[in-house]
Amino acid sequence: MVSSSLLKISSCSQRALLGALIVWVATVVLMNSSSIHAQEFIELTPELDARAAQLNAGIMCPICNGQTISQSHTAISETMRQMVRGRLVAGDSNDQIYDFMVGNFGRDILASPPKSGIGLAVWFVPPIALVLGGIAVALFVRRLRATGQLMEASSKFEAAGVTDGELEVYLRLVDQEMSGIQERP
Numbered sequence: 001m002v003s004s005s006l007l008k009i010s011s012c013s014q015r016a017l018l019g020a021l022i023v024w025v026a027t028v029v030l031m032n033s034s035s036i037h038a039q040e041f042i043e044l045t046p047e048l049d050a051r052a053a054q055l056n057a058g059i060m061c062p063i064c065n066g067q068t069i070s071q072s073h074t075a076i077s078e079t080m081r082q083m084v085r086g087r088l089v090a091g092d093s094n095d096q097i098y099d100f101m102v103g104n105f106g107r108d109i110l111a112s113p114p115k116s117g118i119g120l121a122v123w124f125v126p127p128i129a130l131v132l133g134g135i136a137v138a139l140f141v142r143r144l145r146a147t148g149q150l151m152e153a154s155s156k157f158e159a160a161g162v163t164d165g166e167l168e169v170y171l172r173l174v175d176q177e178m179s180g181i182q183e184r185p
Contacts, residue, residue: 042085055084055094058111059101068111 044052056070061077069077069084080101087097101109113119 042082042089044085044088048085048088051094052081052084052088055088055097056081058098059084060109060111062105062109 053070057068059069059080061067061069061072061074061080063074063076064072067077069080083101084097087100092100098110113122115123
């Protein structure tokens with residue numbers, strides 16, 4: 001009876017030892033496997049680091065809404081930042097790196113529209129529209145002055161019984177009230 005209990009203990013300890021050995025071997029194999037590795041950080045010179053920061057700010061994260069890879073903390077953004085750093089070390093120009101990213105992720109990866117083709121319209125139409133709008137406002141005011149409609153508007157106030165003296169009194173009262181109000185931070 002004693003010998004059978006020793007065999008049971010022996011077989012249990014052997015199983016435990018065998019299980020521990022299997023776990024240890026699996027751990028060693030997985031740690032040395034080439035499929036699991038941490039990303040290596042590529043050290044850059046200050047000039048290349050500044051270029052990397054500029055490039056990272058011009059490339060959008062493919063899974064984040066409205067974030068560049070320099071703003072995003074996702075794994076894909078980290079991988080893309082490492083890709084940019086690797087391409088810089090390889091000696092690629094900014095345009096080559098952008099072309100590489102567009103080739104791998106599509107045109108939507110760029111943070112700003114291209115300065116060619118239809119994308120050129122995005123760069124030139126708003127300033128042109130702003131200039132044309134300013135010219136239109138200036139011409140409209142000039143026309144109003146020329147026809148005397150501005151003078152007619154001031155005469156309408158006078159026709160309503162508002163005199164310059166009454167307006168000045170009202171404005172002084174408003175100034176007094178405003179001086180009594182403290183400015184809010």
